[in-house]
Amino acid sequence: MLATLVRLVGDLELAQDAVQEAAVVALERWPRDGVPANPAAWLTTVARNKALDRVLREGRRGPKEQGAMRMLDRPDDDALPDSVVRDDLLRLVFTCCHPALAPEVRVALSLRTLGGLSTAEIARAFLVPEATMAQRLVRARRKIAGAAIPYRVPADHELPERLPAVLAVVYLVFTEGHTATSGAALVRAGLCEEAIRLARLLAELLPDEAEVLGLLGLLLVTDARRATRLDATGEIVLLADQDRTLWDHPQINEGARLVEVALRRSAGCPGPYALQAAIAAVHAEAASWPATDWGELVALYDLLVEVLPTPIVRLNRAVAVAERDGPEAGLSVMHALDELHGFHLWHASRAELLRRLGRRREAAEAYRAALACQPGDAERRFLERRAAEVAGSAWATRHPSP
Amino acid sequence: MPQYLALIYGTDQPAAEPDDFGRKMMADYQEFGEAAGAAGVLAGGNALQSTDTATTVSVLGGKGGEVVTTDGPFAETKEVLGGYYLLDCTDLDQAIAWAARIPGAWMGKVEVRPVVVFE
Numbered sequence: 026m027l028a029t030l031v032r033l034v035g036d037l038e039l040a041q042d043a044v045q046e047a048a049v050v051a052l053e054r055w056p057r058d059g060v061p062a063n064p065a066a067w068l069t070t071v072a073r074n075k076a077l078d079r080v081l082r083e084g085r086r087g088p089k090e091q092g093a094m095r096m097l098d099r100p101d102d103d104a105l106p107d108s109v110v111r112d113d114l115l116r117l118v119f120t121c122c123h124p125a126l127a128p129e130v131r132v133a134l135s136l137r138t139l140g141g142l143s144t145a146e147i148a149r150a151f152l153v154p155e156a157t158m159a160q161r162l163v164r165a166r167r168k169i170a171g172a173a174i175p176y177r178v179p180a181d182h183e184l185p186e187r188l189p190a191v192l193a194v195v196y197l198v199f200t201e202g203h204t205a206t207s208g209a210a211l212v213r214a215g216l217c218e219e220a221i222r223l224a225r226l227l228a229e230l231l232p233d234e235a236e237v238l239g240l241l242g243l244l245l246v247t248d249a250r251r252a253t254r255l256d257a258t259g260e261i262v263l264l265a266d267q268d269r270t271l272w273d274h275p276q277i278n279e280g281a282r283l284v285e286v287a288l289r290r291s292a293g294c295p296g297p298y299a300l301q302a303a304i305a306a307v308h309a310e311a312a313s314w315p316a317t318d319w320g321e322l323v324a325l326y327d328l329l330v331e332v333l334p335t336p337i338v339r340l341n342r343a344v345a346v347a348e349r350d351g352p353e354a355g356l357s358v359m360h361a362l363d364e365l366h367g368f369h370l371w372h373a374s375r376a377e378l379l380r381r382l383g384r385r386r387e388a389a390e391a392y393r394a395a396l397a398c399q400p401g402d403a404e405r406r407f408l409e410r411r412a413a414e415v416a417g418s419a420w421a422t423r424h425p426s427p
Numbered sequence: 428m429p430q431y432l433a434l435i436y437g438t439d440q441p442a443a444e445p446d447d448f449g450r451k452m453m454a455d456y457q458e459f460g461e462a463a464g465a466a467g468v469l470a471g472g473n474a475l476q477s478t479d480t481a482t483t484v485s486v487l488g489g490k491g492g493e494v495v496t497t498d499g500p501f502a503e504t505k506e507v508l509g510g511y512y513l514l515d516c517t518d519l520d521q522a523i524a525w526a527a528r529i530p531g532a533w534m535g536k537v538e539v540r541p542v543v544v545f546e
Contacts, residue, residue: 123519125519125523171541172429172431172519172539172541173429173516173517173518173519173541174518174519175517175518175519175520
C-alpha cells in the first residue's frame, strides 16, 4: 500500500505518515465496525485523504500539491495488485501480534482485526464478559497508538524473533476452540475454523516459512479428526477408539502434503510446529491404532523433545515408547518424568498402561490420582468411567457421575 | 518523533568505593551513552542517588495545603528507580532495541514509557 501511495502522492515521508495515520484509524474502527471487504483499498483511500488533508493544511506547494492533485484525480475503487494487499495484511498481522502486547491481547486483536469475529463472539469464546473484551481491545488500540507500535513487516533478520509470537496467537485460538479449559463444551468449532483461516492467510503471506506451513498442516490434520473426538452424548473418545472412516481424509491429505513441504524447507532442523504436524499426520494416516508406525513416532518425539521440552511432549513420547516396546517400557519412561505428578494426563496415561498389564488396583489408584488433579468436565467424566471399569461398580457408586 | 523514557530499575545500592564490578558497570553505561549519543537517540538522562536519600512530598487538603514530607521513597519495593534515559526513537521497536542495550536491562529491568505529546 505504501508503494501505491508513494506512487499517488509522490512523497515517501508524506505517504509513510499517511499510511501510519490510516493504520491507526483502521485499528480504531475495524474492531468496532468490522473489516471492510477490501482492507487494502480502504486503507489506501483513508491514507490518501490523510495525505491530502496534510498537504492542504500545511499549504504546501510544488510536488506535494501536484501529488495531491494526482490523488484527487484517481477514483476510490482502484484495483490493487495482489502484492500490495499482501504487504498490507502482513503489516496488520505483525502489529496485532507485537510482543509488547500481552498474549491475550494479541489473540483478541487478531481475531477482531484479521478474523471475522465480533467483540461479543470473541468474549463468548474466551468466557469473559463482553465489556471486559471491549476494554481489552480499547487498551490495545491505545497502546499501539500511544507507544507507537510500528505498522510494518519485520526485516528478515528480525523474523525468527517475531514470527513465533504470530504463530502462537493462531495456535492459541485453535487450542481454545479444540479443548475448552473450562465450561461444558469441549469443542468450540468456530474458533478452530477461525484459526485455520488465519493460518491459511499466514501461509499465503509467508509461503517460504517452514513453521507457518507446519502450523497450518498441524491445524488441518488435528481438525480433520474433530467429528470423532466426542461421541453422540458429548463424551471423549480416545484416538485409539475413534472411527477413522469418519475423519476428513481430504483435509488430512492436504495437511500431510504441507507437512512434507515444511520438513523439506526446515533444512535439517525442523521447528516445533512442523514436528507436531508430522506426528499428527503419522497418526492420521495410520489405518488403525495398532497399525500406527510407533517407531517413526518415537523418532519424531525425540526431535520434538529437543525443541519443545514441555511436560506433555515428554509424556506423549513415553506413550509412543509404550506402544512400540510394550507397557512395561512405557511405565519406566513415565516413572522418570517425576515433574509431571500434578498433571492429570500423567496419572491417566499410567493408569491405562497398568490396566493393560492387569494391575487393576494400581490402575484404579492412578485414575483416582488423575481425578484429584481436577481436569475439565468431559475429561473428568471419562476418567470416572475408566476408574469404575477397573475398580468394579462399588467405587463408581460412591462417586456418581452427574 | 516519539520520545520514550527508559526507567531503569534495580536493587538499591548506597554509594560505595567503586570495586571492579562498579567500574565495569560504569564502563558499560559509558558505552551505551556513547552509542546512543552517536545514533542521535539520546535526548537526556541521569543516574539517581540511592533511595536512602529520597524524600516523599505530599500536600494535604488540596493546592496550597499542608506540606507533609516522609523520609524515603514513595513505595518500598525491592527494585527501585535508579536512573533514566530520555530517548528519541521512530517507534516502539527502536525504543525496545535501545532499552535492551542499557546495562540496567541485564542487571535489573528497564521500563519503556512513551512521553505524552500535548498538541
